[in-house]
Amino acid sequence: MSEFASAQPRTWRPIALWSASILLAIGLAWFVGAVVVPVWQVERAMAKYMGGYGHYPEPNYNLSSVIEDLGGEPAAARKISVYMTLPDCVARRKVMAFYPLKLCGAAGVPPLRALLEKGDDVRRLQAIGELQYIAFTEDSAVSALTSAARDRSDLVRCELAKALGFVACERMRAGRPLPKDLMVTLTSMLADPDREVRAAAEALKMIRGEEPPK
Numbered sequence: 001m002s003e004f005a006s007a008q009p010r011t012w013r014p015i016a017l018w019s020a021s022i023l024l025a026i027g028l029a030w031f032v033g034a035v036v037v038p039v040w041q042v043e044r045a046m047a048k049y050m051g052g053y054g055h056y057p058e059p060n061y062n063l064s065s066v067i068e069d070l071g072g073e074p075a076a077a078r079k080i081s082v083y084m085t086l087p088d089c090v091a092r093r094k095v096m097a098f099y100p101l102k103l104c105g106a107a108g109v110p111p112l113r114a115l116l117e118k119g120d121d122v123r124r125l126q127a128i129g130e131l132q133y134i135a136f137t138e139d140s141a142v143s144a145l146t147s148a149a150r151d152r153s154d155l156v157r158c159e160l161a162k163a164l165g166f167v168a169c170e171r172m173r174a175g176r177p178l179p180k181d182l183m184v185t186l187t188s189m190l191a192d193p194d195r196e197v198r199a200a201a202e203a204l205k206m207i208r209g210e211e212p213p214k
Helices: 002-052 063-069 073-084 099-103 105-118 121-135 139-146 154-174 180-189 195-200 203-207
Strands: none
Touching (some): 099 105, 121 139, 154 203
């Protein structure tokens, strides 16, 4: 009886080790597929883009090739989103990697919104510029922009007011409807404590057909 009891743990120990090994292999495979491969693909695509046109090319120049190399708009947005969450020492081309998101349509909004909410002042200003481009056609980008109306930075709020005014004018020119949150946010920014922000929000009066104050 005691001999059987002492043998039983030794029987289960290899099974437990094998199970742990299998789980570890599955986890490693998931990590490689979900993180390592997308990061490598973004690095390769951005290296090709930047290497072909100088170290810091014009941001709007041939971004479509990056989207194509990353597998199309949804795949590119997902991979760049993973890439942007990594430390700068790993994601070495992060300063340029978010530019292709403007060509991803609605799929590019979540990572840009995250950048707008959590980035430093420079990154938040960059996110506003890219979201503005998407907001011409996508209401989700408008919502992402309006969410920053109470940003702590006067400069960020000023650029936001300019972007919203420009989006509104372009949508009107194209005959597209103006989302309610866009108009509400611009109206609220007319009472912003910063004078420059209030001046930027004056675009609302042009949208309404009112004469700007003299």
